[in-house]
Amino acid sequence: MTAARGWIEAARRRLRAARDIYEGIYIAPYRSAIHREYLRRHDAFMLLGFSDLLGVPNPMQFYMLELYPWLIEDFHRWHVRMGMEHPPEGGFRCC
């Protein structure tokens, strides 16, 4: 009985190792590519939709106020990513 259990444990360990290798080769690079693409689209969205927070007049501003909650949680990371140490004047006060 013990020998069989030991064999099963060894097989499980090897499966986990195989899965980790598979993930390292196939999934991890894909992960960062997806993440980069996500950030790119997200940043374009922020710039397009919320230019008023950068001081650029935006006639659409009043019709997109419902998006502000989505915006604020990402705003800090976004302005840092854009190279602005502090949030632009007139925008959310995140830091």
Add this chain to the structure above:
Amino acid sequence: MTFPRRPILFFGGKGGVGKTTLATAAALEAAAAHARTLLVSTDPAHSTSDILQVGLGPAPRPIIADLWAMEIDPEKEADEYIAGVKARIATAAPPRLLEEVERQIDIARVSPGAVEAAIFDRFTRILENEGGLFERIVFDTAPTGQTLRLLSLPELMTTWMSGLIGRRKKVGAMARMWRNVAGSEAGIETAEDPILAALEERRARFHRARAVLTDPERTAFVFVVTPERLPVWETEKAVEALSRHGVPVGAIIVNQVLPDPEPGVTEAAFVSGRRARQAECLARISEGLGDWPVLRVRLQDTDPVGVDALQRIRPEVME
């Protein structure tokens, strides 16, 4: 010549050119032709109530046969629009962040264009709701400027919002993919459905409104202008901007045109009549604005042009 006969009429022009009076006249004409007519007034000075001598409110109220009228209070409309936004986002962020979001929304509320944006949003809802109940709707819109920009924006609005909603959906799709691959430690939120629903509803409503507003069979925009340099110049710009965006201009109404002299009739009686009307307004100025220095400048027979002419009109205090 009669007012253009379309199911929907908008009256545009600077403040004081007589939009409210003429819009009311157009509504009366439509009702006289037995078309079930709604007059929508946005005048914060309640001129329509004064003209019709009837208290008006935010719901259509019968005036005479086939004529109903309603009055939108622009500031209240903006307050309600903002309240609606806040209600929809109440659960979309934790309390600390929500406070900052609401602060930003309050700043937007007092920005230029907020009131006009709220009124336009209301107009699109009137077109859908009351539009089904009335054969003719006459709007006395706000003065030229922001309102005209919004009316000429439906095309841009539709394109922009479609782009934004599309991108947000893509961001949502990417976020889901990211979450599936990375597991639960990824910090990317997916879209809140009620917010997306509100944006989609607004976009669709603006899209439908745009179809109506650019259909020359259904809509005409009537510009009211007075025969003076600046109103004429502004109206030329406004007409050009609207035409460029496909909004049908139905007529230009030149208001307050001095009548031609009639042979055998002195013009003194006409001038006396105008002076009497003017006296009422001058009295109102003394009453309402008398706390501040009030100076009067005589009406000239020509527009002062050149330094000499301008020297002549240096304000004189009239006793």
